[in-house]
Amino acid sequence: MTAVLPERRTAYDVERIRRDFPILHRTIRGGKTLVYLDNAATTQKPQAVIDRLIRYYSEENSNVHRGVHYLSEVATAAYESARTTVKRFINARDEKEIVFTRGTTESINLVTNAWGRRNVGAGDEVLITAIEHHSNIVPWQLLCEEKGARLRVAPVNDAGELILDEFAKLLTPRTRIVAFGHASNALGTINPVKKMIAMAHANGSVVLIDGAQGVPHLQIDVQDLDCDFYAFSGHKVYAPTGIGVLYGKQALLDAMPPYQGGGDMILSVSFEKTTYNALPYKFEAGTPNIEGVVGMATALDYISAIGLENIAGHEQDLLRYATARLKEIPGLRIIGTAAEKASVISFTLEGVHPHDIGTILDQDGIAIRTGHHCAQPLMMRFNVPATGRASFGLYNTREEADALVAGLRRVVEVFRG
């Protein structure tokens, strides 16, 4: 039985985009074309980003905010102009609200430490949801353990969608902060974040969004969302690894103590008293990941030039197409069938463990993720030890979805004879 497939979009020139990504043109495993479907883990980098890193080290490398010499001025200007790029990209009010971190994980840990330890006390509650990545669970657990606070978890339905009524019930007078993913890395579910933020605010709770899987797929406007904190990683949006962002409303960031002490985050230091630097430098102790910051700005410029709406349109087309095609495979079950999804498909194949699927696909040059996706509680919710996960990015094609389906048919062949 062949499913009826949606019509192909033609406006989006994916072949032209693919030419910007050198790694997509290498062969692996004895001449197989790379089919990279692990974008929710990390994305590949366009030539523009790679070139930017080379240019930084060839022409601009210096420490920032310190020297009076020429290169330090150039590096500082590049670093600070990247902050403006990020501010515009997520429509923050001010550059002061953009803190550079190592990634989403560090951004969340910054909030649990600097905001959480001051504002969450014994008997208070922190509310998260069942679809969270470990990075938006464990930092809150650490905080709750230290403070004697309670971590509460809003459940999801069998499609992997948040049950809003239950979420509403879990908002109590003790709920100090609500933290949830914009989109699920394991299932693809896109949360109704604007509504959830409004509900949390009506309850007097602060809101943090884990945007690691939101930023690559959705146009983010932090002022329109009205979230208090928004965390994301560069490497999931075609930027280098080791760089990320914490957006925070200025009033909140101002009231928070520093997260780490060191150079660059101070105004003056004596052994008696240290005065902290202004925002956002208060939260950027030590020499930062300068090349990561400038590389991220280039990546954001790159995707802005294509347009988030165009990217989303292309990815949604791939999602619909791949979902329909995967359903043709007997014994394949898609985990996560929310109405609103990012281009992530988690699945199991009857009688075949995901790791065996991963190994067999890899022999065909197809890269998917297998395992629990750093979301073990969610795997337990769906009663599976692990899943296979194909995640699509702006450069993937329908042909690659076809290659995945053909590869999975070979898996079935190997295992069922």
Add this chain to the structure above:
Amino acid sequence: MTDLRELYQQVILDHNRNPRNFKELPAASKKVEGYNPLCGDHYTVFVELDGDVIKDVSFTGNGCAISKSSASVMTTTVKGKRTDEAERLFDIFHKLVTGETVGLSEAELGRLAAFSGVSEFPARVKCAILAWHTLHSALQDEQEVVTTE
């Protein structure tokens, strides 16, 4: 496809589909858990000793085809053997899946030979070796959960 058939040999597919000694052993004198948290392979190995002879051995749990078939073949291989022989086989198996010279013919290796293809797949060595490490730990009287990640 050739490499894949090397990895997923018939013995492995058969033992994955129909694992032998796949049950709890109420009379077990030793019971140790093996768990690779990153990939999720999770087994319990049961050993019933009669002096220094492995009178019976079994396992329960879940994981990929490589880990499950390896556990199954292990139980059929060491059942009835002395513990020092089992330890020697563990050493041989370890060498086999990590690509070291074993110095035994395929006939001498028996069903263990089916795992020779694993050495071509470095990411899967930890799957193949998990049950063996767990057995080793049981024979050494160690109680901690074993991991090969």
